[in-house]
Amino acid sequence: MPARVAPTRSARTSTAVSHKSSAQTLNSTRASTASRVSAPYVEIPEDAPETALRTQICAIFRDAQKSTTGHRKLVINLRKIQEACCYEPSSKQKQTGAEDFDEDEFNYEVTRCVVRVMPVKKSEAAGERVIRFIGLFLRHANDKDNELVPMEDDDMGALVETPSTRLTAQVMKTVLSLLTAKEKFVRFRATQLISHLVNSLDSMDDDLFQLLRHGLLKRIRDKEAMVRVQAVLALGRLAGNEAEGEINSDDSDEESRVGLLEKLLGVLQNDPSADVRRSLLVNLPILPATLPFLLERARDQDPATRRALYSRLLPALGDFRHLSLAMREKLLRWGLRDRDENVRKAAGKLFRDRWIEDCAGIPEEAAADAEAPPPNFEALQELLERIDVVNSGVENGVALEAMKGFWEGRVDYREAVVFDNLFWDTLSAESVFMARSFNDYCRNEGSNKLEALVEEKMPEVTKLAYYLQRYINVLVEALKRVAQQSPEEDEEEEDTVEQEFIVEQLLHIAHTLDYSDEVGRRKMFALLRQSLSVPDLPEEATKLIVETLRGICAGDVAGEREFVSIVLEAVADIHDTIMDEPAEEDVDESFHSARSEVSDTESNSKKSKPEMSEEELQDKSIKEIMVNMKCLHIVQCMLQNVEGNLQQNVDLVAMLNNLVVPAVRSHEAPVRERGLLCLGLCSLLDKSLAEENLNLFMHFFSKGHAALQITALQILTDILTQHGSHLLESNPPLLKVYLKALKNGSKGPEVQAATTVAVCKLLLGRVIQDSDAANDLLKTLIVAYFDPSTQSNQGVRQTLSYFLPVYSYSRKENQDRIRSVAVDALHVLYNIHESLDDEDEDIEMVSLSVIGAHLVDWTDPRKCYVPGNSMSLADEGAKKAVNGDVHLDLASDILERMNNATKEEKKILAPLLGKVHVSAASSEDKIRALYDEVCIAVEDKLVPDATGRNALFKIHVSLGKIVNNLAQKEGPKSSPLGDRGSATPETEVGETNEDEDADERTVTTVQQDDADERTVMTVEQDDADDDEQDEDTIGALVQEQLNEGREEGELSMLGETSVLATRPKRNQRPRDSLVEELLSDEDDM
Structure with a gap:
């Protein structure tokens, strides 16, 4: 790491004499606090005239940017130029021209480059x-400069000033001034260069x-991630240096002393x-902190x-x-159960390669050699001990997954493992788990070679039974x-836990054996x-x-009866x-029903x-409870x-009447709850038994605690899955x-989460198909x-984040069901949003708007799975050919709700109309019906805000294009719009009047393209005096266009070009967003 040394520097002594012994020298004393607060501004002078030195240095840098293969030679050449400039040659050498x-x-020339x-x-x-x-x-x-200087003992730890250190300081300070440049690539390259130099150099001046x-x-804190990456690369090296030696507290303020590691x-x-x-x-740096x-x-x-953590750190x-x-x-x-396959592979490799070598005492350098060390099963058992296999080796524990990857990746261990008599006589928790994991891996892989291997290495059934009994x-x-021991003694209890684990692993092995041998x-x-x-x-x-036992018995009816x-x-x-x-049996015990009053008492008293x-x-009561529980x-x-x-x-009928039903009636809560589970x-x-006891299970749900409620709910869900959803109709x-x-989440969040999972399973498995019941549950889930x-x-959130998209996109019927409850669910959520007070800031x-976007997306017909259809979502043509009836129905539901909604709710609903997919492949009747509703909404000015009106006009225009095309296919005698559309008065606000002044607005039709015969309604504004165009007026103009089309016979829409527009005036105002959209040449069909 770059070492920060004391500011005292020894004078350079060498056989080579420097031209500049004091030029570009760093301060011999520490910089003040103020000098460290801000980097000095370095003014880059204008280029000097071309020189031979510049030519040579530029040529070297020009070659360096082409490829990295010749860098070593170029470095030597540039070093020769530096020596020629900085030192007096001690003997005659080849002249470089510098x-x-x-x-x-x-x-200067190097810094310039x-x-x-x-x-x-x-x-x-x-x-x-x-x-x-x-x-x-x-x-x-x-390095070359340091070789030229004889290092004295007194100079150890002091940074010697050389031409290269002065060049480094000049380059660094020049680049430092560019860290705050406005251009992001300049900041990136400046930070990258500093980072590279910091990680390349061994030492650095303390002031620098x-x-x-x-x-x-x-x-x-730079806004560009690429700049931050380079900054942290450099600071990571500096932070390691700070960790090795703290800054002297006498000449540095507290802010600069601490905080670098914390900030990183x-x-x-x-x-x-x-x-x-x-x-x-x-x-x-890897430190305890x-x-x-x-x-x-x-x-x-x-x-x-995550992968970098397991593969590098x-x-x-x-x-x-x-x-x-x-x-x-x-x-x-975390690693073996990661959702990313590469992370799982890295974690498995870490466990089977690096950790096993740590236990074997093999250093990392030796483990990296080409020749792998021989298998060490003592190290493997220690590795299992280090991950606490007694606790992590149980069902759903991570040890079994780790060992599966171990046996898969370490073929040498798999071939070398031996399970002899000595192994089975001295089983420990680690050794028996090793045998169990090896057995599971070989039998579950489905390989004949592995099957033969495990049959060869594992004992036969008789021998394993002997060890299991022991x-x-x-x-x-x-x-x-x-x-019998006192509570203070816990050593025996720890040994009992290990013995229990050994028996469990042997039973796991016994469950997989082949019992064709009758003995x-x-x-x-x-x-x-x-x-x-x-x-x-x-x-x-x-x-x-x-x-x-169930595996040993035959799989047929007779085998099941033997097992029972x-x-x-x-x-x-x-x-x-x-x-x-x-105990005296009650002759009136009912086979079907376990219902009874809790307060019932036995009629016959026991003998004295x-x-x-x-x-x-x-003690007797506790023993009875324990035995009944067993x-x-x-x-x-x-x-x-x-x-x-x-x-x-x-046998099952007798068991039900003599054991399960009395347990359900028991006054002891543990016995009653386990009896409920058995019932x-x-x-x-038995379906009739389920129908008889539905009310009992619901009673336990209503009156029980949270755990009992979850149990009752799971029982009800399993009954519905097993016997059908008709039980919902009859109950x-x-x-x-x-x-x-689902609604009482505040009282029992665990119950709500369990119910959410249960309902999602019922809906996704199509167990509940009744329309009303499914709609009520689905609406409640969306609201939740x-x-x-x-x-x-x-x-709840995690379950629904998976369920709702999967349920929606899996079937068309599911999408339509989501559509049927979407608007109602949004209305409920709107009321919840309005009921939130300002005090509920937390x-x-x-x-x-985001909720509405989710609902529209879940009902998008382009994302719905269709069996046998391999349509790609990236295929725009295939998207347009999808039947969009579900979105048309959604738009109709939205318009219906808007008729009775408040102004604020309309602002939420109206923008959703612009997100609806309008497809020409939809049902013609639904297209025309929705077009009628949209026309009425435009006429009645149903939408109060500009954003909503833009969305409404967008769907209006999209539907209008499709209706026009449908009319063209019907023939010239039929009206393209028919009688559909709103009954618009002949005179509207903003309606065109040819007798008025020339600056009136004009509604025109754009000449059709012969290739695709599309008709687009356009609105052009010729009034140069108006400051803004109101969306209501635009809507009226659009409607006027439709009226004029009916009056003129819609010749232009039938393929005959009609140009009624006057040329726009020079002072025509810019069109607003709606006009631009109306002028758009895109066709949604």
Whole structure:
């Protein structure tokens, strides 16, 4: 880095004698504070007469801008010229022709060439080449000068003044004055040159350092991103120098002492340009203070910046183990789940190449060699430990994704891995996860070679069952010890967590095995059946056992019945642990309905038993709850793996009546909630059961807490998806449940977010097809998307930001449904906007014009997907051929609303008419009907503001062209406009009267083009005295043109050219925007 040294400089001593020992010397003392505040103004003198020195230097710079291949030779030639000008030769040398010039003249000519580069545009490669040449020459010249000077011990750390340092200072100061130039390319080239020199030179004068620092700090706020990029490149180097040695506090003010790193970090976080943020990311010094800000760029909105973090910054960071565990997990999760494929690849490469080498103790230089180091499985297990595989290796954890990429990218590890008996006898969390991830990768890739590899390396079913039984026994024993130990002892609990993880990974492996071997199948089946009856087994292990059992059983009806009977036997075994005597069954239990009063009490009292203490009763009650929860959890896992009809399975019917229904009636909230979930799963298997219990689920939604409401809502949604939307028609309150949940976001944002997801699924899957119900839900979703009350509910906003465009563009019917509720939704949002008080400054609402633009865009027929149509949106001809009925209907809805809207609401609605796509391929009846409505709106002056009138006239003219063409196709006997159009009075405000003065306005028709026979209505203003043309008058003139066309038989519109216009007068006023639009030669057809 450029070292800032003390201002004391030693005098130069050399065998070569400098012509200018004191010329262009920097101040020997530090610049004052004032001198560092602003860069000195450098006046560039006019060109002196042509000299031999200029000719030689210009020739070198001319060659340097052509190519970079000859830069080294050109640098040597320019150095010879510098030596001839600055030094007396110590011996006879070949003359260069520059001996008659001194150092000042050489520096002037070089600076003159440097200044000539400044106006070069960024796109010109010559500018880049010359700047690289300047940096290469100054570095070479400084190195040569330092070789000529014998360095004394006393001079260590002091910057020796040489001709090259004086040239560098002169070039820098000249360019510094151009940092504030008005021309953006001059600022860019000046900043680029300074940045290149700062990153090329090893040392720099301290006074010059301060001038550069001050000038570059101003450029980080430049309006041009290209200038800011170069400024931060230079400041990143200077910031690293400041971090190594702080400025002396005795001769520098506080503002200059601190703040450079802070300012650059602020730019890193807030600069709108991705190039600036990326440049800072790879150039800022890596320090404890800057590292958190650098790592948070993993969530940058620019994919290239995120990729730079994983491909450049993190590999250069050193050993990843210095990062905290939480940061490692975040970086890995963010990178592997990034939406950009290149970022995911960079994160995967970082994990399998760099981090594994860190754990293996291989330095980065050795890892970069062509010969890859041999596989090290101890390092792999340490790597898994470093990412906390016990927590990150669970379902939806990032460790499984990381290891999938690892096995895919490291073929050497894949071929060398060995799972022998010693491996299985000494399993740890890391080793068993390595085996599980290898097994999943090979079996899920669909490659025969990988299938053969995993069959070769993994144990057979019988052996795996033996190891699984062994580790399940270890887990159960550990759980019993934890239950008996005091709360202060946590070592045993940590060991239990690891043992539980090992059992889960073994079950994952067992779930993927081939059970064609009957001996192995029976061994595994018996083991899982026995393990399922263990009450203390954790829930995740229980779930995996049930899923594995379902895989072992056959996939047909008989296999499903076997599976159900085995699981229910295990449930009965667990339930018997709390049953002192059989409970009396209620003969009146209903199969279909689980509804009952919460206040119901058992009619039959239990037999008298020995009295128990309060503590014993409490322990027994807790045990009953835990056992019931365990039984219900097993039943829940079983029901999630059953597809047959409920009534056709006697075991399921008995389970429903004896376990699920009593659980729903339980007074214990945890039992009741889990029973509700099981009842919902049962309802998916039987339609009549679902219909019977709809009211029960709605009751839980109305009276339950937030979590229970979400559960009930998900059950109702699954029932509608499974059994059809006719349940909405037969149960009108069900629709109100969804509408209520969508509208009451302030009371339960989580419930609102879950409801939004549910409704979006129902609509997108076309489960709800009833017009009224779908329209109500869709309108509520649109309002919720823009409602400021959902601003903090990102779940709702994110779901709808995906759903609304996808739903709209997927089908024509969906677009028409969006259209049918668009105006009503906009009216509701308008009322919400008007109800916001000035006090609600913290509440931000999207402007109504933006909302309207979204609605018009979602209903744009050109963006709708049509099966079998490969039309590109870039094809203008195909766009015009699209049927635009949906936008015509939208325009009709807008006009209808405007008839009863307030003035302010009209200002919101009217501009939308100008965004409507009017296509000649639309239905003729709808085109003519909308044209009638638009004519009436023009006649009645429905729109109050100029912007709205322009939009109205635009659609008026577009429709008029199409109607005229339709009339031409019908034949000369039919009127092009027929009786459509507004009943305009014969005399309008601004109507043309041929008997009036010559300065009256005239409505004309432009001569038609023979090629396309287009008719355009034009308005020309000949009145030189009027100050402005009112849009109302223009509208009247347009209508007058239509009336005149009817009176004259519309000869011009039928193909006969009629020129009725008088020549415009010399003093004709400029046409306004509407007139220009009317005179436009574009055809929307």
